[in-house]
Amino acid sequence: MSTAADRTVTVFGADANALVPVMEIMHAAFDPVYGEAWNAAQCAAVIGGPGVWLLIAELDGRPAGFALTRSIVDEAELLLIAVHPDARRCGVGAALLEAVLDGCRQRSVDRVFLEVRACNSAIGLYTSFGFCKVGERRNYYRGANGRLYDAHSYSLTLKNLKN
Ligand SMILES: CC(C)(COP(=O)(O)OP(=O)(O)OC[C@H]1O[C@@H](n2cnc3c(N)ncnc32)[C@H](O)[C@@H]1OP(=O)(O)O)[C@@H](O)C(=O)NCCC(=O)NCCS
Numbered sequence: 001m002s003t004a005a006d007r008t009v010t011v012f013g014a015d016a017n018a019l020v021p022v023m024e025i026m027h028a029a030f031d032p033v034y035g036e037a038w039n040a041a042q043c044a045a046v047i048g049g050p051g052v053w054l055l056i057a058e059l060d061g062r063p064a065g066f067a068l069t070r071s072i073v074d075e076a077e078l079l080l081i082a083v084h085p086d087a088r089r090c091g092v093g094a095a096l097l098e099a100v101l102d103g104c105r106q107r108s109v110d111r112v113f114l115e116v117r118a119c120n121s122a123i124g125l126y127t128s129f130g131f132c133k134v135g136e137r138r139n140y141y142r143g144a145n146g147r148l149y150d151a152h153s154y155s156l157t158l159k160n161l162k163n
Helices: 016-029 040-046 092-106 122-128
Strands: 009-014 052-059 062-072 075-083 111-117 132-142 148-157
Touching: 009 016, 009 092, 016 040, 016 052, 016 062, 016 075, 040 062, 052 092, 062 092, 075 092, 092 111, 092 122, 111 122, 111 132, 122 148
Parallel strands: 075 111
Antiparallel strands: 009 052, 052 062, 062 075, 111 148, 132 148
């Protein structure tokens, strides 16, 4: 039986040519009930924009996850991170987040922000990297059924962390 430790995760930078695998992972990863996913037009409008970088993760050679980040001067926002349900708990999300933070350091970013739906289990990933809750946004997400969901804001100060 293979374990997470046997799997090979690789992360690399990508551009708008990767929109197809990004959207495949997006549709599989996000439950439409919560309204967190972006559509292809939203992604295409952001990818390639100023300060934006896209990372793709492969698990055993197959696209398994992606992260989209935007930096402005010394701050960055993790806009999206997602891993295909079939590839979860194999370290893909952690590898992506580590690569996001490496990219932030290369861009001299001091502080990284993100919004996450309250109760999203992704919070477990963020806090494992040292992200701390810094605020709440009421009714931030509009779900498929019109129901609104709160978001929590998290941040990580990079200059206090060792590489
Ligand atoms: C959040 C997400 C990206 C995590 O991806 P992943 O590849 O499963 O994460 P990893 O295997 O690298 O997990 C690393 C660590 O993060 C934490 N973690 C990850 N998923 C977790 C969960 N569901 N519950 C609690 N902790 C979790 C754990 O500490 C985990 O370490 P462990 O497996 O040794 O316990 C993935 O669940 C996902 O795509 N969710 C749907 C999309 C989403 O909501 N994205 C965030 C909002 S933009």
